[in-house]
Amino acid sequence: MPFKHNSSRRHRIGKMKVKVTNWSEYETGLRRRCSLTLWLTPEALVGWAAPRRKNRGGQPRYSDLAIESALTLGLVFGLRLRQAEGFLASLLQMMGLALAVPDHTTLSRRARTCRSPNRRPDRQGPPDGPVHVLVDSTGLQIYGAGQWLEEKHGAKSRRGWRKLHLALDADSGEIIAHTMTEQDTGDASQVGLLLDQIDGPIGRFTADGAYDGKPTYDAIIGHSADAAIVIPPRANAVEPNGEQPPGQRDEHVAVIIKDGRMKWQAPTGCGRRALVETAIGRYKSIIGRRLRARSFQAQQTEVAIGCAVLNRMLASATPKSVRRSSNVA
Structure with a gap:
């Protein structure tokens, strides 16, 4: 760790060099991060529509999964709600899926109550110890x-x-x-x-x-x-x-x-x-x-989705590096 009192002579301290040992795997994962290949599992297709309420009141049309999917695509690709709506509609059309797409007004309203769970990627699994x-x-x-x-x-x-x-x-x-x-x-x-x-x-x-x-x-x-x-x-x-x-x-x-x-x-x-x-x-x-x-509740949803996106990206590409030994004559 560099200390503040070393700042005047830090230019004389050599920078630590590391070597990535899994470069081929890491490079493949970096390319996979930007892949536009999407798919929906049968469980996602079944759970796209919201279950019907048994009590009185209006019936929701979209499940939390559908809202979360649209918000995630908008956050990853830097899209506003209207653009995210159009982007998801075009994707479902190219995939040949007759699924209703949440409009931007619904996304804005449901974002205040929808909470993306902080799921760990499946490849990691539970920790082995503390x-x-x-x-x-x-x-x-x-x-x-x-x-x-x-x-x-x-x-x-x-x-x-x-x-x-x-x-x-x-x-x-x-x-x-x-x-x-x-x-x-x-x-x-x-x-x-x-x-x-x-x-x-x-x-x-x-x-x-x-x-x-x-x-x-x-x-x-x-x-x-x-x-x-x-x-x-x-x-x-x-x-x-x-x-x-x-x-x-x-x-x-x-x-x-x-x-x-x-x-x-x-x-x-x-x-x-x-x-x-x-x-x-x-x-x-x-x-x-x-x-x-804009609202605090929707901002909480945005942060939760952002953390889930980072975990998913980290799961697709993680470098393994070791420190290079310096050869001093």
Whole structure:
């Protein structure tokens, strides 16, 4: 991990070089990501239409599967709701399927109630043992006039953003849990909600200093009592002097005070949290930095579908790299 005090001489530090060992398989998967070959299973054809309600009221025409399919195609190919409607209609026509296509008004309305489940790709299957969870958050822009009004006319900016909280499997790189909140929500308050989406045990939990605090430690231990927690303590943290046995955070503070923060980072593997930052960059480069939906409920659906899309893309192509050894004369 590069440290800030090395920034002045970082140009002298050689860049780490890696070699992809499964390049042929990885290259094939990258091409398969952009394939337009689509198919519908018999179960999907049967479940395209919504089941009839037995109580009074209007009958829904499209199932959640149909709505999710249309929204997913629009999100992947960067289409608005009207364009997504036309794109799906043309695909079904070329496939020779007489299926009704949800119109853009229905997609906009149903997106507020439809929730895409955070499904793990079938090829991965359940984890063999405890998972190493990496947690971080980022901001996503929402519709608004932006900073231009404030700079040009002196008006108060209406730009807002949402917070996307992600929990990543460090070994597979998949998003195993996510939440979306308002911009003023604290990061540590979402740890419990993220852990509720993880069924298996947690072997290690790694996050940055924004998650430091007793509530975070209590939530993790309540989920998996044997989990190792790696969170950098605050700079003003002090060693406890009470009679209670020291916890994991107290041990971290003691080691940092004795050996320094840099020596603490290497053995704890704190640098692996950079993987979740890479996942955030992957989300913003593929899905986008800005939410297209206007309502908060529809934005939650958009984020859920975006995480499912990234997991599906990751399942089709994953590089396996090893670090090259440097030959020093």
